[in-house]
Amino acid sequence: MNAIKALKQLDSKNIWILVKLCFQFPLFVFPTLSATKKCLSISTQHYGRAHYKNGPANAFRHALWNYLISKECYRWIKNEIKILSWSEKITDWHEHAFPNRKLAKEMDLHNNAVGRSIFKDYSNKTIPETIIILTAMTSKSIKVNENSNFANFKNKLVHINDES
DSSP states (O other), X not given: OOHHHHHHTXXXXXXXXXHHHHHHSGGGHHHHHHHHHHHHHHHHHHHGGGGGTTSHHHHHHHHHHXXXXXHHHHTTOOOHHHHHHHHHHHHHHHHHHSOOOHHHHHHXXXXXXXXXXXXXXXXXXXXXXXXXXXXXXXXXXXXXXXXOOGGGGTTXXXXXXXXX
């Protein structure tokens, strides 16, 4: 993960939004960066580069990312509402700042929400225990398309491609 390279891809509007978010939640910036690095490492360890495609491995990565952001930030402030708000805002910002096709974006936002739900339900679990839970969920990930109603898949991971 090269944060400088990623920031260079952004327009001034999205940089400004990011700066405002970081000023609203300054204690969460470094834990979020740490969580992002851990997420990429764990996802690569479990799924190789498949987590960069829109398959079940990608669903795993997005859910794990939101879980880890929440878990890392919880070490700083034991306020679940604030942490989940930050996690949602920063990952939603990411999905809007780095454009994706409509279905892929909808899938990512859905899987991000699943990750935050996992944190709410399993915040007392260790990261390895949560990875086991997410791996099991990944094996049951549901393939979606443009006609899918994501509301039908609450607390289930979804994917577009069968690659993983």
